[in-house]
Amino acid sequence: MNIGDAAITAVFGYAVVFAGLLMLMAVLYCMGAFFKSKEAKSADEKSKNPVQTETKPEPAIEKPVAKGSAGRIKLYDVPDKEAAMIMAIVADTMKKPINELHFISIKEVK
Amino acid sequence: MDILETLKTLASESGFAGFLSIDGIKNLVMILISFFLLYLGIKRKFEPLLLVGIAFGCLLVNVSNFFSGGESSAEALYHPELWDAFLDHNSEFYHSYGHIMANGGLLDILYIGVKSGLYPSLIFLGVGAMTDFGPLLANPKSLLLGAAAQMGVFLAFFGAVCLGFTGEEAASIGIIGGADGPTAIFLTTRLAPHLLGPIAIAAYSYMALIPMIQPRLMNLLTTEKERKVVMTQNRTVSKTEKIIFPIVVAVFVILLLPSTAPLIGCLMLGNLWKECGVTERLSDTVQNALMNIVTVFLGISVGATTVGSRFLNWQTVGIIILGLTAFCFSTVGGLLVGKLMYKLSGGKINPLIGSAGVSAVPMAARVSQIEGQKANPKNFLLMHAMGPNVAGVIGSAIAAGFLLAVFK
Known part of the structure; x- marks a missing residue:
């Protein structure tokens, strides 16, 4: 391989690495934007329709205190x-x- | 029984008899080098997991060459002439693993895993399972730093051609600049297998020297003001994104450069096992047990290629110098693009994270963190530097894929 060919291969190779990772960056930005918008949508929906479920408070069950315990905190x-x-x-x-x-x-x- | 004759036979067959031959002296020098590498690995902790194995492989193969018959002795652990025949298009044993299995020593058989690209790919499987790509997903701009830090690969490639190396050899030398051991081994076994020993030793030694090489360049190329920049916290990345990421990258990069399939495929499979949450056993196995087993085989079989008669020459010296050049220029490339991003972002990006674009994970990111904190104790750059760091792994695999596509 002569020096001229080597120089072209080196520049082209560096450009290919940049191009490949730039394209991957674009894909990741699109992916990120999609997930961010999805998250924002679900947050919006939650704030518009707060879940209203009437739940009766469960009667507190007193668990027995462990042997040797100094009580509850x-x-x-x-x-x-x-x-x-x-x-x-x-x-x-x-x-x-x-x-x-x-x-x-x-x-x-x- | 003729005692004198028996003693004569024992003396002539013992390895010590070979000390006086020309190749014997070269083997002796290699044994001394192996002692030095063992010292670096054990005492100085330079990439000990691999360097100790490489050094011991070097010791074994050069000791076994003192047997009567030298490299071609039936007792020798590694037979370079078998591999010459394996690579010779005109030989009847061209690409015949059967010939190696039937006639090879222990290290020949272990070396089959290196030659076939099995070990580097399996190492990538483990690396994928250990890597968190979250910082890269949170800040995809990191990919630019990973790309920039491949500058040394192509500059060293050009330099090697200027010094008279063939294109294939120059490509294998250049990839040292990617600071990625498995990728360097993978590419070299395909393009210039006769240079595997010096390239692997140079790659792993320079990776171990990152904390000494990079800080000087970082201080030289950045100002105090730039180093003090405190970066804002990245966004949180959802579990679904982390699961989709390896699938997207595998499809995209392999379609772009099919020759990267073994490395990128394994890297992303390992990562998918880690992130998907239903294959914890597999993720744990490839991160620990498999990684350790492959490291044992990889280290010792790479060390086996450092036979004195083939290692000690001016080419090796050239590789060591070009490897260091590649490494330094890769760091410079990352830092320069880091500085550009600092300017374009209005001073929001600390250029020190650029040096982490060389793919030595996580050491390069740790160096960015340490240097950042030296400039400003409130600086926490580690997670920001992990983005370019893992981008560098993908970048060096793409660079290797390109060189493989051009020269294979």
Whole structure:
């Protein structure tokens, strides 16, 4: 292969890579636009027709407390995982085993 | 029993007798190189999963060449002359895997997986199952950076032709700039199998050196102001989009360049298994068990091609230099288009993500993140850089497909 042919092949090859990925980009934009419009439509429909179903509140079933448990804890805007972490941190800071502590409630201060 | 005669026979048949031959010295040098590669892999942690295997394959094949009869000895683990006959159009054993199976050593048989393109494709299956294309879907402009970062491939190709390499050899050398080991191996086994050893070693070594090579170029080509740009968070991509993506890419790219079918097909199949949510077992297998098994075979059989008599020549030195050039120019290409996008977007795109367009996933993206955070501690570029990074995988497969279409 001579140098001239190599130069043409190199430029053409780089152009093919760009062209291929540009076309793929166009396809992905179309796909993205379709899904975005679909999402917007379903969000619109939800806001226009809020689901109105009358559901009777289910009677709270008192689950039995586990053996050795220090009782129940009330959580206000705190997910279970975070509550568990907070309890672990408190126990660690106080150098007390967690089963000797009684947490009554955890509330997120906003 | 004549003890003296027996000792003479043992001495002449032992590998140590071969030390003094010309090829024996070359094998000794290769054994020393294998020790150095083992040091890089184990102590310096340079792509250890592959480099340790390659280095040990190199050690085994060069030790086995000290047996009486050298490369053609029945005990040798790898027989280059069998592969010469396999590639020779005039040979009765042209493309005869049966001949290899019947007469080859252990490493010849393992090498069949490299020669047939099986291992690189299976590695791509695992890579697909491990890759999240979400950042690319959220920002399809990343594809431009992936394309730009193939600049080194074509510049090194041109440079190699200027240095006297054939078109096929130049194409195989250029693909080192794609920073994608399996693609480099796949292309080289098809176009210039005799250069597989140096090309694979150069590709994996430079990939391991990304954290040292790229930051200098990034600092050289970007200003402090550009590096400080904080990019806004990408949109969330739905599960359905992620499922449709591999199907669309497979159809589109394979139709565009049919020669990319083994690589892109496997990459996208692996990704579909990951995203579709009903084939978790398969996704887990290709990501872990299969990937590890193929890595074992790939490393050792690539190492087997580094026979002293064929590896130690000026071509290898040329490949090492051209490979580094390819790699640097690919980084430069990505950064330059990154800078262009910075200007066009009114300063919303950090050009550092351009260097991640070379497809070494996820190391190149990590380098963008580290450099971005050095300039501005509030900068989190990792997910933005993952877009060009995975685009680079597709880009280098397209570049390989093009070169294969031209030279095959």
